[in-house]
Amino acid sequence: MSGNDDDEALTWAGGRDPSHYETPEVKPPKPPKPGKAPRVKSKSADATVDADGTDDGGDAEELAPAMSGAMLISLGILGGVYLLYTVGWFVSWQRLVYVDSDLLELTAFRIQQVLAILAPPLWFVVTLLFTRERKPAVRLIWLLIGALLLIPWSFTFGR
Amino acid sequence: MTTEPVSQETDDARARYGWPSIVVAVVFGVLNAYVLWNAIGNLINLPKEFGSVTPWWLLILNLAVPILTFAVAFFLGRRSSLGARTLFFVIGLAVVACSTVGSIAYVQSHFGLI
Numbered sequence: 001m002s003g004n005d006d007d008e009a010l011t012w013a014g015g016r017d018p019s020h021y022e023t024p025e026v027k028p029p030k031p032p033k034p035g036k037a038p039r040v041k042s043k044s045a046d047a048t049v050d051a052d053g054t055d056d057g058g059d060a061e062e063l064a065p066a067m068s069g070a071m072l073i074s075l076g077i078l079g080g081v082y083l084l085y086t087v088g089w090f091v092s093w094q095r096l097v098y099v100d101s102d103l104l105e106l107t108a109f110r111i112q113q114v115l116a117i118l119a120p121p122l123w124f125v126v127t128l129l130f131t132r133e134r135k136p137a138v139r140l141i142w143l144l145i146g147a148l149l150l151i152p153w154s155f156t157f158g159r
Numbered sequence: 160m161t162t163e164p165v166s167q168e169t170d171d172a173r174a175r176y177g178w179p180s181i182v183v184a185v186v187f188g189v190l191n192a193y194v195l196w197n198a199i200g201n202l203i204n205l206p207k208e209f210g211s212v213t214p215w216w217l218l219i220l221n222l223a224v225p226i227l228t229f230a231v232a233f234f235l236g237r238r239s240s241l242g243a244r245t246l247f248f249v250i251g252l253a254v255v256a257c258s259t260v261g262s263i264a265y266v267q268s269h270f271g272l273i
Contacts, residue, residue: 089257096264108193109263112256119253126246150257154264 071136078124078143085120088152093117096159120150179241184233187248191225194255198222209270217262224258 093113100106123146131139198221206213232251236244 089260092260092264096260096267098263105197108197109259112259115253115256116260119250119257122246122250122253126250130243149254151261152257153261157261157264157268159264159267 074140081147082120082124085150085152088155089117092154180244183245191229194225221262225255228254
């Protein structure tokens with residue numbers, strides 16, 4: 001008797017699925033904001049300036065996430081580029097055959113092959129760490145310099 | 160007024176560049192010098208093998224890369240902590256490594272040598 005009651009109670013809870021209705025309601029507001037943040041939020045910020053003129057705190061709160069949103073997209077793209085570079089250097093490490101009778105030169109080359117794989121992730125992480133207090137433009141410039149310097153040329157040459 | 164703070168800053172910077180930092184700079188200097196030494200050797204020896212098709216731009220670039228990366232890493236780390244200085248030198252060496260591997264791949268794919 002009591003077991004049937006428990007089963008009924010469980011099916012009632014599972015049939016309703018209140019948690020499944022709640023989560024979609026929370027999720028939709030999140031994705032559109034980072035994607036279209038710069039356009040929408042700049043308009044709303046202008047509107048608040050025109051209406052109030054003195055609402056400085058509100059504008060600062062509106063602008064700060066808009067900057068970080070654009071920055072996050074840029075960092076995501078650059079992170080993908082750096083990840084591809086790492087894969088490129090790794091493939092090159094597997095493909096490139098280098099023969100040298102001099103053991104020191106051969107060892108040096110092997111170490112440099114491994115260093116080349118580590119170069120993109122190192123540059124990306126260290127740049128982000130050491131430019132935390134700099135302007136977003138400075139961070140992007142340093143990441144762009146790295147993206148130019150660390151192109152896996154050996155991969156593009158088919159090696 | 161203007162000279163005193165400047166002299167103090169330079170003194171601090173010099174004081175902060177202590178023995179550990181000098182050791183790190185020397186170690187990475189030697190590593191970069193090794194790559195530079197190889198680049199000099201290539202600049203002298205490879206033109207004899209390549210003749211008229213010598214990739215001079217590549218030989219000169221390989222000469223410049225270890226010098227420039229060491230200089231930039233040293234410059235960036237001059238007011239940083241020991242760990243940051245070491246990291247900059249490591250990244251500099253990693254850039255040199257990318258240049259070396261890329262250069263050898265270029266020569267292999269274009270000339271089929273080495």
